[in-house]
Amino acid sequence: NIRQVFQLLGPDSIKQLGGIADAITALDAAAAATGGQIVEGMRRVSAAMQLGLKPNFVAAMVTQLISMGTAAELAGTRVQSALNALVQPKKLVKAAALVGMTGEAFKKALGTDAQNTIVKLLAAIGKIQYPVEKVLLTITLFGQVGGKGMGALATSLDEMLKLLAVADKATAEGTATTRAWGMAMETTGGHIARLKNAVFALSDD
Numbered sequence: 104n105i106r107q108v109f110q111l112l113g114p115d116s117i118k119q120l121g122g123i124a125d126a127i128t129a130l131d132a133a134a135a136a137t138g139g140q141i142v143e144g145m146r147r148v149s150a151a152m153q154l155g156l157k158p159n160f161v162a163a164m165v166t167q168l169i170s171m172g173t174a175a176e177l178a179g180t181r182v183q184s185a186l187n188a189l190v191q192p193k194k195l196v197k198a199a200a201l202v203g204m205t206g207e208a209f210k211k212a213l214g215t216d217a218q219n220t221i222v223k224l225l226a227a228i229g230k231i232q233y234p235v236e237k238v239l240l241t242i243t244l245f246g247q248v249g250g251k252g253m254g255a256l257a258t259s260l261d262e263m264l265k266l267l268a269v270a271d272k273a274t275a276e277g278t279a280t281t282r283a284w285g286m287a288m289e290t291t292g293g294h295i296a297r298l299k300n301a302v303f304a305l306s307d308d
Contacts, residue, residue, distance in 0.1 A: 119158075122274040126159045129273035134266055136169035144169060147179030150186035154217040159274060163267035164256060171255055181252025185245040189213070189221075194244050201227045201240075222264070228257035 131138040144165035151161045161182065168178035188194050190213070192206075199209030202223050212220040228244075231237040241250035241257070256263055 125273040126270035140175035143175040144179035159270040167263040185249025
């Protein structure tokens with residue numbers, strides 16, 4: 104579940120889950136992905152914690168892939184596979200060269216600021232003009248499964264970063280879920296209210 108994936112086990116875990124709930128609620132409203140789909144994708148990205156990636160970044164990656172037509176389960180699997188591949192020594196060195204870094208410097212950057220390092224890598228991939236070259240490179244760096252996901256994110260990086268901004272703003276304000284709860288009282292079926300309940304329920308799965 105989400106709590107285990109991101110190791111939200113301390114006394115602040117409920118507050119942290121609330122921040123994730125706010126982010127997912129905001130993404131549900133901003134993108135062509137439902138809250139349930141986003142959660143389903145995020146649950147499959149256990150490698151995120153190993154790299155120190157924040158939940159909102161993973162949520163933005165998964166949401167963008169779902170919005171592009173990838174099934175939620177497959178979106179999470181592709182991100183997970185890509186992250187696992189990236190830390191392999193041979194692939195890490197190739198990724199480092201792409202962003203003009205030594206393998207050691209790239210490894211250190213992943214350890215201290217994985218989010219920005221991955222964004223830089225996606226930006227570098229996105230600049231490659233020839234589609235075939237881009238596909239071959241992403242497969243080389245992330246494998247067959249992960250390459251499809253990261254290739255898609257590289258070509259839609261601006262959209263993904265906009266979604267990240269939406270998620271971060273909602274978490275910072277801490278009001279998206281509260282507003283959604285009020286809206287749900289006036290809408291048939293209470294879809295967004297159920298989303299809030301579902302996110303918190305993940306902590307007990």
